[in-house]
Amino acid sequence: MTVSDASTFPRHQSLPSREHYPLVIIGSGAGGVSAARSYLDAAGPGPVLMVTEDIDPPYERPPLSKEVLSGEKEPTGDPVNGEGLPDGVELLLASSISAVDIEKQTVAAKSWSVEFDRLIVATGARSKSLHAAQEGAEIHLLRSLDDARTLVASARTAYTALVIGSGFIGCEAAASLAQRGLNVALVTPENGPQEQRLGAAASSRIKDWLEAVGVEVRTGRSVKSVAAPRVVQLDDGTSLNPDLILAAVGVTPGGTLLDNSPAEVRGGRIMTGQHLKAHATVWVAGDSALAQHGVAGRPIMVEHWGDALAMGEIAGHNAAVEQNAQKSWDSIPGFWSIIGDHTLKYSAWGDGFSTAEFRERPDGFVVWYGDERGELVGVLTYNSDDDYERGQHLLEQRAPLSHALK
Ligand SMILES: Cc1cc2nc3c(=O)[nH]c(=O)nc-3n(C[C@H](O)[C@H](O)[C@H](O)COP(=O)(O)OP(=O)(O)OC[C@H]3O[C@@H](n4cnc5c(N)ncnc54)[C@H](O)[C@@H]3O)c2cc1C
Known part of the structure; x- marks a missing residue:
């Protein structure tokens, strides 16, 4: 993949250069960027139009509440996974999509509209x-x-x-x-x-x-x-x-853009199947999705950077390939959080728990979470990587909580 420096894109380009795109991506966060990369890697036809409300080229969000706020890093924005966008992506900064017509295959901003063959919605969430x-x-x-x-x-x-x-x-x-x-x-x-x-x-x-x-x-x-x-x-x-x-009082997911469309939107999130498809020509990735998970066997929602990258990778790939080559979303969701000098690692389906079993570890701890049926639904660790890895493995197997406690 040839990679160009995203900062070379015009900072305030506000109009698309064509009226029709093989792929339009709404959002330049983890989901959108990863989707653009995998779509082009899978030989999806270009050019790709990426539209974002952000005024900056794509950057990593997790450092913003950590090193950037503590003063360790300047608020300049690290490119996503150290790379800019691939060639073949036209980036429109500071542009808000106000309407999507899935049947007519158009997206519209205040002063323009374009047609798409395929659409990826990666609108994330907004702070409340x-x-x-x-x-x-x-x-x-x-x-x-x-x-x-x-x-x-x-x-x-x-x-x-x-x-x-x-x-x-x-x-x-x-x-x-x-x-x-x-x-x-x-x-x-x-x-x-x-x-x-x-x-x-x-x-x-x-x-x-x-x-x-x-x-x-x-x-x-x-x-x-x-x-x-x-x-x-x-x-x-x-x-x-x-x-x-x-x-820091929570977020409102950005799936409401597809309210009043044939796609189903629940609690601000767009419902998708395991292939992250919401409609014949529409895929969804990241915080704005409520997606069927291959292992959990139910729709789940995640608000994690790594999972938005993973979902974007699947959505972009699937938008590029034929039906028989589609990938499923089945990686175990989770994230790390850094509070001061302490790193917590968390993997869970994210839809609640009924029991939490706390265990001390040398210099750390693990918490195993179970649901009302006794199934393991999550693991949280501090300085206990063996537990974290074991927890992910047990989640993958849909193991009972009792197995984790052995
Ligand atoms: C400060 C901070 C720290 C975080 N730290 C962590 C962490 O340590 N670990 C972790 O796993 N997760 C972390 N997260 C959460 C993580 O960043 C999100 O889960 C992730 O960014 C979701 O990616 P996304 O692509 O779905 O959405 P986002 O990254 O939110 O991107 C959404 C994009 O859509 C654009 N957009 C929305 N609506 C429109 C519209 N109508 N028209 C055009 N563009 C639109 C936005 O401008 C944005 O570019 C953190 C979040 C924040 C804010």
Whole structure:
């Protein structure tokens, strides 16, 4: 594959150069980039049009809440897997697709529309904004490189920060801001960071790690209001006035673009089969998909970088090849999260658990998650790679939780 430097594309090219493309990809995140690469690798006909709301050429998102926020790295954007887009991809930055007509095979932005033979939707997700924010309140969100640039610019002159939300991004960002030298508080309605997703025992470890880098963790607390510029009222009557506020309160998936189309959209995610196909000429990859998983045997949704890459690889390949050469999505989903100096590794179907079995390990731990039928549905490890690998293998086999506990 010949690779060109994505930065050589015109930064604000805003019009497609043709009226018809063999493939249009909406989104320039992990799913979109990986789809473009595999489509061309599988000899799909070009040119490919990639349309994105991002103002930057494709970049890696995971460092934004880690090294970029802690100050270890500048917010300049690492190319995805160290490479730009392949030749044959026309990239339109800062362009929003507002309508997709699957039957007529067209996509439209404000001032143009094009026809496609095939379409890949990789619209990811957007950060939710904070409901409690009043007009003029200065609240950062963190999804794009541009968000990270703005956030880092504020962090450079701030002494205190408030992070709202205790999901992975909230925890990573709070630890990174503290490592940068800010006094950081984290507020969450959960009883402990990520307690709902990972269980009480893992949550308690994460809380310890956050506190060890100086983050003040306030659990069981909600933000009632944020008045301009940054006056925060909590539900316990406390008032805070931080120099910087980051809301990390979840995401809204981007599959709604296909609402009112023949494709099925559930909770903002586009339903697909195992081949990631949503309709005769439409494939979906990444956070915007609710895709049938070859091993789980049910539709699952993932919000992970590596899985968006893997799904993009499948969607791009399948859009290029004949029906009898289609690939299935069957890799075990999961991700790593870095909170301060601690790396958590997590593999799971991601649709909940009913039991969580915590086990200490030398310098680390493992948590095995089971469902109500006693099947293993996830594994979380810290400094315990053997457990992580075994967990992935057991998930692949749909093994009972009891096998993991042996
Ligand atoms: C700060 C941060 C840190 C993260 N860290 C990790 C991590 O450590 N590990 C991990 O596994 N995951 C991590 N994630 C999650 C991971 O980044 C996502 O799961 C992944 O980016 C999903 O890829 P995607 O291609 O589906 O969507 P995205 O990467 O979100 O890309 C979606 C693209 O679609 C574009 N788009 C959306 N709507 C339109 C439209 N209407 N028209 C045109 N373009 C549109 C957007 O501009 C964007 O380019 C992190 C996320 C963030 C924000």
